[in-house]
Amino acid sequence: MSEKNHNVSRRQFLTYTLMGVGGFMGSAMIMPMVRFAVDPILRAEAASDMYELTEVENLTDEPQSFPLSFEQDDGWVTQQVEETVWAYLDGEDVVALSPVCTHLGCTVSFGGDESNPDQFFCPCHFGRFEQDGTNVPGTPPTEPLHRYEHEVRDGIVYVGRPQSQQ
Amino acid sequence: MLQRIYDWIDDRIDITPIWRDIADHEVPEHVNPGHHFSAFVYCFGGLTFFTVVIQILSGMFLTMYYVPDIVNAHASVEYLQSEVAFGMIVRGMHHWGASVVIVMMFLHTLRVFFTGSYKKPREINWVVGVLIFFVILGLGFTGYLLPWDMKAYFATQVGLEIAISVPVIGDLLGELLAGGEIIGAQTLTRFFAIHVFFLPGALLGLIAVHFIMIRRQGISGPL
Numbered sequence: 593m594s595e596k597n598h599n600v601s602r603r604q605f606l607t608y609t610l611m612g613v614g615g616f617m618g619s620a621m622i623m624p625m626v627r628f629a630v631d632p633i634l635r636a637e638a639a640s641d642m643y644e645l646t647e648v649e650n651l652t653d654e655p656q657s658f659p660l661s662f663e664q665d666d667g668w669v670t671q672q673v674e675e676t677v678w679a680y681l682d683g684e685d686v687v688a689l690s691p692v693c694t695h696l697g698c699t700v701s702f703g704g705d706e707s708n709p710d711q712f713f714c715p716c717h718f719g720r721f722e723q724d725g726t727n728v729p730g731t732p733p734t735e736p737l738h739r740y741e742h743e744v745r746d747g748i749v750y751v752g753r754p755q756s757q758q
Numbered sequence: 759m760l761q762r763i764y765d766w767i768d769d770r771i772d773i774t775p776i777w778r779d780i781a782d783h784e785v786p787e788h789v790n791p792g793h794h795f796s797a798f799v800y801c802f803g804g805l806t807f808f809t810v811v812i813q814i815l816s817g818m819f820l821t822m823y824y825v826p827d828i829v830n831a832h833a834s835v836e837y838l839q840s841e842v843a844f845g846m847i848v849r850g851m852h853h854w855g856a857s858v859v860i861v862m863m864f865l866h867t868l869r870v871f872f873t874g875s876y877k878k879p880r881e882i883n884w885v886v887g888v889l890i891f892f893v894i895l896g897l898g899f900t901g902y903l904l905p906w907d908m909k910a911y912f913a914t915q916v917g918l919e920i921a922i923s924v925p926v927i928g929d930l931l932g933e934l935l936a937g938g939e940i941i942g943a944q945t946l947t948r949f950f951a952i953h954v955f956f957l958p959g960a961l962l963g964l965i966a967v968h969f970i971m972i973r974r975q976g977i978s979g980p981l
Binding site for chain 2: 621622623624625627628629631634667668669
């Protein structure tokens with residue numbers, strides 16, 4: 593047994609085993625903590641619940657605002673959240689729009705600008721949207737108002753979460 | 759590749775002497791378990807430091823979910839332990855590690871005592887070690903309240919009454935620690951701040967002094 597015939601020297605062998613065991617122990621320590629830290633981004637997004645908004649017969653051709661209140665789960669906290677939904681009938685179809693301006697997040701209202709009574713208007717930077725939520729070219733917003741997912745059951749409109757139209 | 763990156767950096771800022779200075783130190787035969795197995799008793803100081811490192815790391819991660827607020831503290835602990843992936847393990851590391859630190863530190867103290875390592879010229883390091891001991895006890899005491907359950911609440915009540923029993927300044931001390939006259943919202947935030955910022959800062963400073971003195975004075979001789 594001479595040292596020369598070994599492909600792996602004693603020193604290398606020790607280095608490999610110590611690094612291996614050390615790496616294993618180190619990762620056993622770090623891995624749970626890293627997984628713990630990234631948990632929120634790996635959590636499967638819960639299918640959004642649908643909440644009752646109003647009865648279909650309350651809707652007209654003209655957008656009206658309806659309050660929407662629902663329970664939102666936020667980690668260990670469940671809280672009551674209030675939102676406003678602008679809804680109208682487009683023929684037979686229900687259209688439910690979010691009043692959050694797609695420019696910088698102010699709140700728009702229908703007919704808020706006297707000179708454009710049939711448009712949504714944002715008072716912050718004078719952004720405007722058509723009745724169907726399409727942003728008016730030449731005003732600050734760069735995409736249409738978000739639309740709520742919705743369904744109609746037994747004459748009642750249920751809405752989910754607003755979705756981007758792009 | 760790694761070697762080339764290292765060389766590139768070393769070429770410019772000469773880092774080799776820095777880590778050489780930290781890594782190269784004398785380990786006498788009588789403290790090396792490879793020579794005499796009974797020398798494992800000399801490992802307890804290092805093991806204490808190792809568990810302290812685990813405590814700091816796992817504690818840092820726990821604060822990603824924990825809130826020091828009387829309404830939500832317990833709910834957030836329950837959430838991170840039962841809902842978050844590996845929550846039981848990360849909180850378990852911190853929970854059990856707290857006891858392991860105390861045990862290791864106690865064994866380290868016994869070793870230093872029975873090998874007479876506290877004698878001249880190492881008296882100052884013994885004093886610093888005792889200060890570290892108190893800081894660790896403080897970390898254990900303040901951390902115990904944070905889950906904000908019944909055990910935490912009453913353990914803190916007992917601890918505060920011990921502080922109040924101190925002659926003359928007791929009442930003042932108790933009120934200062936609790937941040938008021940009851941154990942409540944201000945006690946929790948106060949204990950959180952002490953547990954997470956004040957004591958770890960003090961601990962790291964004392965440990966640095968502890969280690970620098972070991973390097974200065976070397977490891978004490980054999981019995």
